[in-house]
Amino acid sequence: MNDPIQPNPVQPTFRATVRVTLKRAILDPQGRAVEATLKRLGATNVEDVRIGKLIELSLTGERSAVEKQLGELLARVLSNPVMEEATYTLTEVGGEGAPAETPTGA
Amino acid sequence: MNDPIQPNPVQPTFRATVRVTLKRAILDPQGRAVEATLKRLGATNVEDVRIGKLIELSLTGERSAVEKQLGELLARVLSNPVMEEATYTLTEVGGEGAPAETPTGA
Numbered sequence: 001m002n003d004p005i006q007p008n009p010v011q012p013t014f015r016a017t018v019r020v021t022l023k024r025a026i027l028d029p030q031g032r033a034v035e036a037t038l039k040r041l042g043a044t045n046v047e048d049v050r051i052g053k054l055i056e057l058s059l060t061g062e063r064s065a066v067e068k069q070l071g072e073l074l075a076r077v078l079s080n081p082v083m084e085e086a087t088y089t090l091t092e093v094g095g096e097g098a099p100a101e102t103p104t105g106a
Numbered sequence: 107m108n109d110p111i112q113p114n115p116v117q118p119t120f121r122a123t124v125r126v127t128l129k130r131a132i133l134d135p136q137g138r139a140v141e142a143t144l145k146r147l148g149a150t151n152v153e154d155v156r157i158g159k160l161i162e163l164s165l166t167g168e169r170s171a172v173e174k175q176l177g178e179l180l181a182r183v184l185s186n187p188v189m190e191e192a193t194y195t196l197t198e199v200g201g202e203g204a205p206a207e208t209p210t211g212a
Contacts, residue, residue: 013153019160034161034184043179045166047119052160054125055140060151073149078140 013060016070018088020079021052053079058093066090119166122176124194126185127158159185164199172196 022028028050035049055078059066070088079086128134134156141155161184165172176194185192 021160021162035163038163038179038183041183043165043175045175046179047164047166048162050162052162054127054158054160056127056154056156056158057141057144058153059149060153069149069151073144073152077144077147 011060011062013058013093014063014066015091015093016055016057016059016066016088017091018055018057018070018074018078018086019052020055020074020084020086021050023083023085026083063090063092117166117168119164119199120169120172120196121199122161122163122165122172122194122196124161124163124176124180124184124192125158126161126180126190126192127156129189129191132189169196169198 030051031049034051035046038046038049059070061069067090070090074086074088075081136157137155140157141152144152144155165176167175173196176196180192180194181187
């Protein structure tokens, strides 16, 4: 039975911001469409538009376990490693220190 | 006629990375769907998943003009200020200095 005096150790929570973009060599039809629209609207100085996904999520657990888990989630669910590149920043909720941009080895 | 000796002054090019996310108060059905999938796959420590857009584009021109133009493009084309928030970083291609994260007053 849980010792009532010793509270359950609260695990840290991290906020992850994941950026998923198509690999450079892959044509981005969505980006092309947006680029054409911007040019039609007069923004002729715009080039090389690329559209990607931004995924934000909170994960509870020790940092090393959270990083490992996030790497797996990225490779298996949140991105397609064949065509996409994923990087993420991890910030402890309520913690200090600048978020570390971590390219995933996905 | 253009003075052949004085080459046309090359204008700087900037790479903008735009993050468009739904405002906090607005329900994110896409985020909810991803969250449910992650939990079904066993990631029960995941909470508050939010999905947004990541738009990268190059713009040529003086920094102040590019910033003004980008603010307008964000407000009129690339995001919906009623439901979405947009922030961007602007990095001069070939220039130094850290990109400045600029919340748009869209």
